[in-house]
Amino acid sequence: MTTDKFYDYIICGGGTSGCVLAGRLAENLNVQILLIEAGPDSADLENVHMVGGWSNNFDSETDWNIETEPQAGADNRQIKCSRGRFLGGSSGVNGTLCIRGIKQDFDDWQLDGWSGDDMWRCMNKSETIHGKSWFTPSVKDHGYDGPLHVEPHDLAPISESVKESMIEQGLPLHEDMFATGETSTGCGHVLRTVYQGTRSTAADFVTKEYRRNNITIRTDATVDRVVLSEELGGLRATGVEMVTKSGEKVIARARKEVIVSAGAYGSPAILLRSGIGPKDELEKVGVTPKVHLPGVGKNLLDHPVCWFFYEVNKPGLTNDHLIHHDNGYASAYQLYKEKKTGILSTFPFGIFAYTRLDEQLKGHHLWDKAPRWEGRDPMGLTLSQPNVEFFNTELYGGPKQWIDFPSDNRYVVGMCTVLFSARSRGSVTLRSRDPMENPAVDHAYLSDPLDLLVLTQGCQTINNIMMTGKATKDIIKGSWPLQRYHHTYTSQEEWVPYVKETVTTCYHPGGTCKMGHITDPMAVLDERMRVRGVKGLRVVDVSVMPELNNAHTQSPAYGIGERAAEIIKEDAKRTYKL
Structure with a gap:
């Protein structure tokens, strides 16, 4: 066992929130920070910076390679839950989408300092927006001097057609609706974490012009556990034990705080290996319980999503020819290498929409008989919050299991329905005390019948828009690939x-x-992100969210990192008189 030097703050996880937190804490040049990342440095990982290479990071050492337990609600399938395992984490493999949700989502947490307005201020702080002539942003809902560079996406012709059908079918255009947090029904453009053809990631908070000498970045080191020491009045986090790529065990010591920022799967696993969690679960895997916290690893949330694809009968509407036809990929790669432009410099998602489904679900026995709070629907949402999100792909693509590429000069558009406020709750538990073994992840997808009801209704609704909208109905040739489930279905069942x-x-x-x-x-x-029963220990990442926002989690992950830095600095002034 090797002992590293002392640091003021040790951050366990160099993903989105962890990098933001490290960068912001390092603004005080009098503190020393250790940032520990299990994967490699991302500086030379081409498929991180080249947006179109995102999926090449999966199923390799740059992916945590987590799979769920068999999901009874999903035909007993195991579902791949890829996460970025390198400096910057999942901000380097995601869809680059800045979709914040509705301010009410955060107000619903009912926690001091975590309102919608608080989160908007923090998300703005991370950002620098770059405009385009055709896009009119909501000026008050963006940042202009943060390390994260964002810009709007130029739509392919197929996305313009989808947009027209959405508008015609009752989803009006609000250009920047996914930044304002005010619109539950409509369509709009989504800013992307891309600038000048290159992905912008959380690693930018601690590298390039934001690299500071008071941050030590230790990559290829997996955090095993938090070192807990007895002191007068209880337990305190005093360090971290990690395992290097070579297998060496190293302990680093913290003068002030240890912050766990390993994500929704990794953070509970670290706490559990440290003896913090449900007592009976810890004893089953041979971990000595130190703090009984039954909620560690519980309340696992996600947004289930369903994809379906249509063949398009006109060439040039989608971008399939730029990747899937002839030598498309080779040409696209050469263009990216030379000019940082082309299809590989962006993410092939098009127009996005929110909607509520009250009218469509009215009359269904599950919906009508479900309990509800006053002013809320059965999913717990107000009328200001959407039930589902829709978006389209601009070529064939999606999860890696979709392999029916239209390589024979055919063209395909995908539609996606995302379920918000799912009632199903899953869990993360340890398989063993070995830090190199992934935890057991059970999302319990669609285990609540209301989740299945709303998601299927969402699929029917966007299918109806595609098949009846004037801009899309005549360009759909059929489903892709040919299968027994297809676009002619007209009922939710x-x-x-x-x-x-x-x-x-x-x-x-x-x-x-x-x-x-x-x-x-x-x-x-x-509400200050402190682990109950342990001094000097916090968790900072999306695992802290009591409920998910009705949107994507990238922007909130940045906001959580920013808000945590504010809180820790405030507490340090009171405690250490800095």
């Missing part, structure tokens, strides 16, 4: 088998170390 067979993850896990009030026995953290 007909979509059920298809959804159960194909539902997958939207890569938005959260909630497994949730913040909450002292009266909540399942809350792992207080």
